[in-house]
Amino acid sequence: MSSTSIESADYSASEMSDGERAVFYILGQVLSANEGSILIFDEPELHIHKSIISNLWDEIEKLRPDCSFLMITHDIEFTATRVAKKYVIRNYYSAPAWDISEIPDSELDEQTITLILGSRKPILFVEGEKTSLDMETYRLCYPEWTVIPKGSCKDVIQAVSSLRKLNEDMPILNIKCAGIVDRDTRDSSQIEELEGQGIKVLRYSEIENIFSLPSIAHEVLKIVGFTGNELTNRQEQFNAELLSYIKNELSGDKLEKFVVQRIHRKIDTYLKRIDLSDTKNSDDMKGKLISEVSALINSKINEWISEMKNEIQKCIDNENIDGLLYIYENKGLLAKTASILMGISKSNFEGLLMRKLKEPNNSLLQAIKSVLPELN
Known part of the structure; x- marks a missing residue:
C-alpha cells in the first residue's frame, strides 16, 4: 500500500475564515506585546470553534509566561477551562x-x-x-x-x-x-x-408523566384544532387507550417486576435512614441494626408490597389515570401518549409541545403550571 501525502495549497489572507483571522490576530498581539504586559482580551472565544478553544488558549498563554492575561467573556464553558482567579x-x-x-x-x-x-x-x-x-x-x-x-x-x-x-x-x-x-x-x-x-x-412519579394527564391531553387536542364532539370523542378515546395500556403494563409478571423495582428503592432509602448515632458500643450498634433489618424483612417489605398493589388496583378500578401517574413510571409512556393522542412519534410530539408551549398566552402552559409545584 503506497502512502499518500496531502499537500496544502496556498491561499490569500482575504479567503481566511473569521476564526482563522481571529487566531492570527490574537497570536500577533501576544507575540508583539512588551515584556511583562497585561493583555486584555474581550470575548477571546469569538469566531473560534469550541473543539479547539481551550487547547488554543493553553498554548497561547505558554508563549508569554511573562505576561498576565485578563479575559472578558460570556462563555461559561470556556471560563471553566481557565486555571485562574475568576470574577462575575x-x-x-x-x-x-x-x-x-x-x-x-x-x-x-x-x-x-x-x-x-x-x-x-x-x-x-x-x-x-x-x-x-x-x-x-x-x-x-x-x-x-x-x-x-x-x-x-x-x-x-x-x-x-x-x-x-x-x-x-x-x-x-x-x-x-x-x-x-x-x-x-x-x-x-x-x-x-x-x-x-x-x-x-412533583405530584407525579416523573415530570414526563404530566404530558399523559387527561387534562393536559385535552389542552393539546384543543390547541391543534379539535372542538365540539370531535374533541370529546378524541379525549374519551385517549383516556380509554391510555388506561388500557397502563393496566396491561401493570398486570401479571409485569406488575411483580414493577413493584419489585419500586420496593428496591424503598429498601435502599430505609437502610440509609437507619440512625446508629445513639448507640454506645459495638453490641448496641449490632443490636439496633439487627432490630431494624429484622423489622424490614419481617414486616416492612410485605407492608409496602401490599400497599402498592392495593393502590394500583384501586386506581385501575376507579379508572383514575391521574392516580396511576402518581405511581407509574415508564420511559416508553410519552411515546405511547404521542401515538394514541396524535398518531405521531415521540420526537415529533416533543417538538410539537415545545413549539406550542412557547406561544404567548397559551392554555397548555397554564394547564402544566397548575400541576407543577409552586415556588416561594
Whole structure:
C-alpha cells in the first residue's frame, strides 16, 4: 500500500475564515506585546470553534509566561477551562460602576457556580439534561428563575444544600435557590423533609408523566384544532387507550417486576435512614441494626408490597389515570401518549409541545403550571 501525502495549497489572507483571522490576530498581539504586559482580551472565544478553544488558549498563554492575561467573556464553558482567579459582574450602574464578585470555592462545580453568580434571578435546580423536554418545560413554567439541570435527584439535593451553605459562608451573595425532584417512591415524611431543605417534590412519579394527564391531553387536542364532539370523542378515546395500556403494563409478571423495582428503592432509602448515632458500643450498634433489618424483612417489605398493589388496583378500578401517574413510571409512556393522542412519534410530539408551549398566552402552559409545584 503506497502512502499518500496531502499537500496544502496556498491561499490569500482575504479567503481566511473569521476564526482563522481571529487566531492570527490574537497570536500577533501576544507575540508583539512588551515584556511583562497585561493583555486584555474581550470575548477571546469569538469566531473560534469550541473543539479547539481551550487547547488554543493553553498554548497561547505558554508563549508569554511573562505576561498576565485578563479575559472578558460570556462563555461559561470556556471560563471553566481557565486555571485562574475568576470574577462575575453581577450588576452594572450608569455611574459607571460594577458590582463584581469573585467566584468562591464551593462543592458546586465551577461552571455551575459561575452561572449562578452571573444570574440576576433566583436559582432553580431540577432533574434532567440541558436539551430535554422537561428542561424546556421548567424554563417556560418558571421564567422568573434561572433553571439549572443537575441530572439525578441526588445531584439536585446536593446542589441546593451546597448553595445554601455558600450563602451561609458568604451572606453578601444572598442567592435565593430551590430544587424540584421527581416523586419516585417518596412517602409524606420524606416529602416534608425535602421541603424543609427547600426542595419541592412533583405530584407525579416523573415530570414526563404530566404530558399523559387527561387534562393536559385535552389542552393539546384543543390547541391543534379539535372542538365540539370531535374533541370529546378524541379525549374519551385517549383516556380509554391510555388506561388500557397502563393496566396491561401493570398486570401479571409485569406488575411483580414493577413493584419489585419500586420496593428496591424503598429498601435502599430505609437502610440509609437507619440512625446508629445513639448507640454506645459495638453490641448496641449490632443490636439496633439487627432490630431494624429484622423489622424490614419481617414486616416492612410485605407492608409496602401490599400497599402498592392495593393502590394500583384501586386506581385501575376507579379508572383514575391521574392516580396511576402518581405511581407509574415508564420511559416508553410519552411515546405511547404521542401515538394514541396524535398518531405521531415521540420526537415529533416533543417538538410539537415545545413549539406550542412557547406561544404567548397559551392554555397548555397554564394547564402544566397548575400541576407543577409552586415556588416561594
